[in-house]
Amino acid sequence: MSVQTLGWLVLLLPLTGAVLIGLTFKALPQRVHGIIGVAAIGLAFVAAVLMFFGLQDRGEEERQLVSVAWDYANTVGVDAQLAILIDPLSVLMCLVVTGVSTLIHVYSFSYMGGDRGYTRFFAYLNFFVFSMLLLVLAANFFLLIVGWAFVGAASYMLISFWYRRTTATKAGIKAFVINVAGDVGLVLGAYFIFKGTGTLDFLKNFELVGEAFTENQPELVAGCILLLVGAFAKSAQVPFHTWLPDAMEGPTPVSSLIHAATMVTAGVYLIARLHPLFEHAPDAAMVGSVVGCATLLIAATIGLVVTDLKRVIAYSTMSQIGYMIMAVSSAVYAAGMFHLMTHAFFKALLFMAAGSVISAMGGNQDLDKMGGFRKVMPFTFACMVIGGLALSGIPPFSGFFSKDEILAYMVDRGGVYLVMAILGYVGALLTAFYTFRMIFRAFFGEMSPEAEELSHGHLYHAPEPTNPANGEVEDTEVGFPGPEHHIAERAGGMKIAMGGLAVLAIVGGFLQIPGVTSELHHFLEPTFHDSELYETIHPSATAEWIGLLVGAVIGATGIFFAWTIYGKGGNAASFQARFAPIHKVFVNKWYFDEAIDFLIVRPAAWLGRFANSTFERIFVNGALVGGSTGAVRALSAAVRSLQSGYLRYYAALLLIGFSGLGAYFLISA
């Protein structure tokens, strides 16, 4: 099969799965739907692997190909086609997306087993994978925006999956609206580019951008910054990040797949994909670097104090994506994409392990209530530690190579990038600290009642399930927390998926060992052949190793601090009291939610009320017809007394008049 055919196959298999599950939702038993869902993604992964080999068989110059299905909106100078672009970058993304998705589908097959919405879940999840692949494979701005919005919609449906929870529906609409704001940014950004180059096609744009725009031309910078708005909204970068922590309302496999491994990294992919534009608009690229850097720090500080297990990981995701955005915006492409990949492995793993714990807790996600799971859930504990070490950048786990490669390259670029690299190291310290704070609190210390019960061999069940966020009694009709729930220690599917990711989280870093291997860098070269900075920024192997060692020491220090405070004999309360004011800022998440509420939500709601109660009533109704103010009332009463009785006759007369005209026509013709 040709590479193009395989590309379309990768795209269409998950869509077929989603449609098939959707259409047969009543006809087939739900386990079959699970199998269809897993098989569709598994086959897509196989196709992606074949596509990879097909691409490698071609000469380096021929590794960027476009395949057009049909003209979509090809009119008045707009060239929107249904076309995919296959090149090393998109193939890498396809491999990561389908690979991780396959494992998470396997995990979900077990984890969601007791859920009433099982079928719906797999339909949505397959649809999500399709959307993500569409985003990745799109060959032009138009299709990119379509994929971009589809993943937003899929994310919305899955965040609101347990739709009887008001917290879940609120989180869903929040995520959706912020993402639509990002979509609008993308659309407007695309307009700026389109006005200059006259095409929506990526490859043509990359060729033409040099002629169409001078370097840092205001239109190009504005366009690129608007594109960044899209990237920030999707990748939860400051100040568009507030939806991501709330998105943890979704089932854990969703958090793992969409809100950690794949969708939220779309912004990183976007910048890497459009690198010729950003390299031609360095001012815009600088915005990306700075925002990425700010996000990695802000998110890490919030991660220090959050007590919801999944939200700790969510803030960690934000922070790690901050590293990636900073990297690709600073033209450190290969390392950024490398971190995207390893992060997908270890972050998905962390979420899955968290899901196992949450199941054992009967749905409760509060770290304060957890403790002592180390002995009763050894497999989950091992996975959590592997993921945690990778995240903290401890050798030889994958995160060690990827994160520190980013920072080493940033140092090599020098100047302001050096400052950001140093801040990145500060972030690394915080990362290691909050990661192990989470692990120590959940797995060490006194056994919680739930862990106690598990040690006696049975799972804890809440007498009456309530939504931990607001105490509302759960409506179990739509699913979780249903009568059964599954933990990794007992469910085969979960164990397989977590085991697979654990292995990847350990060995994934070996693709790029400084001075030894540089597979990814070589593989991606054809995509970045037009980049001036791809080859020029290149620290020596020695410099990279120094960076790696510094990173490792910082990671170990963070873990050590976490142990002294949250481990045996630590005193978290006194530590907290010592930093009370700053602790307050972190706990309130730097007041972003409040600021957005005050600046945007309230004024909009107020305007709506004003429009409705005052403007509509007085101006529109009052001034024109049938209003309540005196003069108008008198006038309209006069009109009405004259007309209302006769109005229907007028109308009838009009009708007869028309008929007469028609008759006249018939006669005269």
Next chain:
Amino acid sequence: MTIHLSILVFFPLIAGLLAAFSPGSLAPKILLIGTIIPLVYTAYMITDFDAGAGLQHVTDDAWITELGIRYKLGVDGLNLWLIALTTVIAFASAIWLIVRPPAERVGLFCFHFALGETAVLGAFVSQDLALFVLFFDLMLVPFYFLVGQWGTGDRAAAALKMVIYTLVGSLLMLAAAVATAALTNPDAPITFVISELQANPLPETTQKWLFIAFALAFLIKMPAFPFQGWMPDAYKAMPLPALAFFSGVVSKVAAYGFLKLVLPLFPAATNDWNVILLVLAVISILYGSIQAFTQTNARLILGYSSVAQLGFITLGIFAMDSDAAGAQGALLQSINHGLVVAPLFFVIALLAERAGGSEDIRDYGGIAFRAPILAALFLIVALATLAMPGSANFAGEFLILLGAFSSVQFLAFVASVGVILASVYALRMYIRSMHNRVGEKVTSFEMSLRDGLVLVPLVIAIIAFALYPQLALDAGEATVRSTVEAVLR
């Protein structure tokens, strides 16, 4: 003389007349036949259409020779797909009337509905200004009766208000139409044929006040800000099958009127004053959206969302960018909006049935669980309404905003806020009805197969159009381009 288009236009009316004198159980079926023939004929015209050939299927006969009024009908890239939209929505509404007939005087209801379809089709195919005005005013009659006699709530007042508002516009337009014909080329014999009027443009100052009269009539019909005063009451009172047709199609006649009459006949005035229309359009977008997410009556949410959507259409028509992307998008969006708003009104009827007859979204909630198919269809339509990329609505909005971006960048930015607001009101309505806790009045159950007959074809049409909007774009491109170019020249 060819009579094909006359069949298209008047067949519904003939069926309607038959239906009026038929027993209530039979009347909607006769109406259905009356809507099928135009539908089939339109399908034929689409396959037969030659995008490069200008006006097709022309009927051109003398009518009132003394006044220069001709019975001239024709199809071109502007109206072809709007005719298709009309026949599709009328067909779906007719099925709706079979499934759920009105409580009383079914035959008369069907007659008025059929008259409405004839009037709209007539307005779309008219190539003579007087004929257009005639059909345009005729549209008012059936809907006046449908509101006044079959409406709910304060229907008499609502009908009166609607008539007064739209009559003001209609009279202005009538006067302006007569003036246009009389003032054009005073030495030659008087004519109302649009192509001939277009060939001899009026002096700029005359154009200006005629422009105002036409624009007012169309803005009221849409409705656009600040002429939407009649809309809330009329929408609250009108029976749902009629409202689906009214909101889906009748408002598009106004948008079509801008493209067909105002731009070609008054190019100089358009050039001078398009900014006023653009500002009104942007205000309509924002005002309509903000209203739509504060309303709790489901019909008004859709009503105000239509104000916003028509605002986008107006924005596109008057964007006047050199590539005509705005106008092209506006034409596409006219079809799209009709295609999504009609099924939404059907959905409201189904929701009300599950919530003790209430049309207030505060009484809804949690309906999805026992009605997953209904929920899925509703979600698809809701996402299309908010112009989710991938829907044809997005292709339309993309072109509209691109057009605005090219000519009036600032307004394009402001209008794009409306895109975000659309996601708020569309999803709010979906969530409040389908998700959250089960409302007190709610007894949820799945939609029946018969309801599916109405809803499913429309949803399929939305999806098909989403996959291949190129079809409609190809048909309209040449005409739209030449229209806009004529203005810019």
